[in-house]
Amino acid sequence: MRAGTLPLRAAAIALAASLLAHVLLLGGGRAREEATRPAARAASISLLRPPVPPAATRPEPAAQPLPARPRAGRPADQPSPAAEIHVDVETSSAAPTAPPLRLAGPASWRYRLRQGGQDGEASLAWQPQPDGRYSLRLTRSIGERALPAWESLGHTGAAGLAPERFALQRGGQDRQAVNFDAEARRVSFSASPARLDLPEGTQDRLSWWLQLAALVEAAPAPGGRWRLWVAGLRGELREWVFEAADAAPEDAGMLHLRRQPLGEHDPGIELWLDPARGFWPVRLRQGDPETRGYEIRLADVNS
Structure with a gap:
C-alpha cells in the first residue's frame, strides 16, 4: 500500500462517522418531537374548548343512629315505656275510668233462713278494716244444728272487693277452700286440681253479695x-249475669234481680235489693227452699 493513501482513508472513515452521528442526533430529536406533539396538541385543544362541569353526584345519606338495644323482657317491636304511657293517657282521656265503688261500713245482718223445708237463722258479719283488709262471714243454723259456715277474706279497693281466700268451715276448721292469687292472676281449689286464669273482679260464693250491691249502686240501671x-268450691268459674225482673206488690220499692241460667239443671238465683240500705240484699233465694235450695230474708239490722 502506498504511504499516501492512509491519510485519505482515515479522513474518509472520520467523515463517515461524523455523518452517522449527525443522522442519529437528528433522528432522536425528531422522535422526541413526535412524542411530545400529542400532548401539546391535547393541551391546545383543551384551551380552545369550554370547561365541562363535573358530573352531578348523589349526596351521601346522613348517618343513622343505631337502634336502641331492647331491654330485658321486652320484645324489640313493642313500644317504649314512654309510648305506653302516651297510649294510656289517650285511652283514659277518651274513656274515663269508672268511679270507685262504695261499700257499706261494718255491719251485722240477721236473716230468717228457710232451707230443705226447715226454718232456721243466718247471720252475716261484714268487717272492713282501715288498712284495706276485710272479713265477711256467714253462719247458719237450723234449730240446734249448725250448718257449715262461709268465710271470705281479702282486701278492698276502688274496684270493690278482691277476695284472697274463701273457705267452707265445719267446727271452725276450713274443709274446702278457694284461693285467689292476684299477682299470678290464678285461682286454685282445694277440691279440684284445676288452676284457672283469674278474670278481673272475680268474686267468691259470698263476696258477690256485697260486690253486686256496690255495682248496682254505682249504676242503678x-x-x-x-x-x-x-x-x-269445686273448680268452677263462671260469669254470672243478673237482669232486672218484675217485683211483686209486697216487694214494692225493692229491686228484684234474677240470674240468667247457667245450664239445664241450674237451680237459679233471685235476690231483692233495698235502695234505702245501699242496695244491700234483704232477700235471697237459690233453688227451691222446700227441697235442696234455701232462702234468707232480712230480720233486723245492727250496725
Whole structure:
C-alpha cells in the first residue's frame, strides 16, 4: 500500500462517522418531537374548548343512629315505656275510668233462713278494716244444728272487693277452700286440681253479695243487666249475669234481680235489693227452699 493513501482513508472513515452521528442526533430529536406533539396538541385543544362541569353526584345519606338495644323482657317491636304511657293517657282521656265503688261500713245482718223445708237463722258479719283488709262471714243454723259456715277474706279497693281466700268451715276448721292469687292472676281449689286464669273482679260464693250491691249502686240501671265472675268450691268459674225482673206488690220499692241460667239443671238465683240500705240484699233465694235450695230474708239490722 502506498504511504499516501492512509491519510485519505482515515479522513474518509472520520467523515463517515461524523455523518452517522449527525443522522442519529437528528433522528432522536425528531422522535422526541413526535412524542411530545400529542400532548401539546391535547393541551391546545383543551384551551380552545369550554370547561365541562363535573358530573352531578348523589349526596351521601346522613348517618343513622343505631337502634336502641331492647331491654330485658321486652320484645324489640313493642313500644317504649314512654309510648305506653302516651297510649294510656289517650285511652283514659277518651274513656274515663269508672268511679270507685262504695261499700257499706261494718255491719251485722240477721236473716230468717228457710232451707230443705226447715226454718232456721243466718247471720252475716261484714268487717272492713282501715288498712284495706276485710272479713265477711256467714253462719247458719237450723234449730240446734249448725250448718257449715262461709268465710271470705281479702282486701278492698276502688274496684270493690278482691277476695284472697274463701273457705267452707265445719267446727271452725276450713274443709274446702278457694284461693285467689292476684299477682299470678290464678285461682286454685282445694277440691279440684284445676288452676284457672283469674278474670278481673272475680268474686267468691259470698263476696258477690256485697260486690253486686256496690255495682248496682254505682249504676242503678245499666240496661237492667249486671255482670260479675264467681268462683265455686269445686273448680268452677263462671260469669254470672243478673237482669232486672218484675217485683211483686209486697216487694214494692225493692229491686228484684234474677240470674240468667247457667245450664239445664241450674237451680237459679233471685235476690231483692233495698235502695234505702245501699242496695244491700234483704232477700235471697237459690233453688227451691222446700227441697235442696234455701232462702234468707232480712230480720233486723245492727250496725
